[in-house]
Amino acid sequence: MTRSMRRPRRMLVAAAGVAALLALSACSPSDSSNGSDKSESSPNSSPKSAKLSGTVTVFAAASLQESFTKLGQEFERQHPGTKVSFSFGGSDSLAASITGGAPADVFAAASPKTMAIVTDKKDAAGTPVTFVRNQLEIATLPGNPDKVSSLKDLTKSGLKVVLCDETVPCGAAAQKALGAGDLKLTPVSYEQDVKSALTKVELKEADAAVVYTTDVKAAGDKVEGVEFPESAKAVNDYPITLLKNAPNAETAKAFIALIRSADGQKVLTEAGFLKP
Missing domain, CATH: 3.40.190.10 (Periplasmic binding protein-like II)
Structure with missing residues (x-):
């Protein structure tokens, strides 16, 4: 076989080698794609794959x-x-x-x-x-022995009623509800949070308290709840x-x-x- 016949074969082998190198290069990750992935996260949002701890x-x-x-x-x-x-x-x-x-x-x-x-x-x-x-509700002793059926009933003489302090939301809402009913009430104590007010009734240290519906529900059979229409005027966000x-x-x-x-x-x- 002559020299002129062998040269094209060498050229074909060289071309195949270059193609293989290009294919390998295409399969490897590039710096630009890594940079693109990093740019997707921001200081205000954690990556979805990040583990919370x-x-x-x-x-x-x-x-x-x-x-x-x-x-x-x-x-x-x-x-x-x-x-x-x-x-x-x-x-x-x-x-x-x-x-x-x-x-x-x-x-x-x-x-x-x-x-x-x-x-x-x-x-x-x-x-x-x-x-x-959240909406207000009256919590009374189990069985409601004082027959409380309205917000006005809490103003009865001799009834021991507890309210939240006016500085806390449940107390502010109670005052708003009383205002809506044009009622005045002097409680036996003002409590610093709604759970403290509810506890007074649970321990039978008070006959009734104005608390939230959620607190009456959480207390179960320790108290009895009484709804009243004025509470609709004092719903808390x-x-x-x-x-x-x-x-x-x-x-x-x-x-x-x-x-x-x-x-x-x-x-x-x-x-x-x-x-x-």
Whole structure:
């Protein structure tokens, strides 16, 4: 075979080698594609694949105790390695603690007025969102021995009635309801949160208390509930927010998302809360 006949074969072999190298190069990851993946995440949103961890500290109105505790347990089940730590109490005192520098991730208040204590001090990250509403109800002793059937009945002489302090949402709502009925009531005590007011009836230290529907439901057979029409004039909106200096912001956002989700709303409505 002549030299001129062998040359084309060498050229074909060389061309095949170049094609193979190009194919291998196409299969390997490029720097530009890696850069594109990184640009998809932002400081305000954690990657979907990121594993949540650590403790979320939630300051929440006392009336949320049962439902939030249940949802906290569900959150921990969904996200192993996380823990939800709660501080329940009067919304006004919780707000004061936050503005005073207490470390917390989430604040859920029982009224926009108490949430404003936090937002006015610029301690909220973004705009609070209403996630549920709540209505008042009268809690009486089991069997309702004093035959309380209306808000006006609480003004009867000799009846020991407990109200929340006017500075906390349940107390402010009670005063609004009394005003709607053109009624005046002097309680035997003012309590710092709704659970304290309810406890007075449960311990039979009071004959009745004006609390939330959710608290009457949570108490079971320890009290008896009495609805009254004036409560429709004093329904409280409950706002929730991520706090500006949240120590565990990403996990806190996920907890708020659970509260606002269909599953979260189901737990809350079953507890007696109204949809926003």
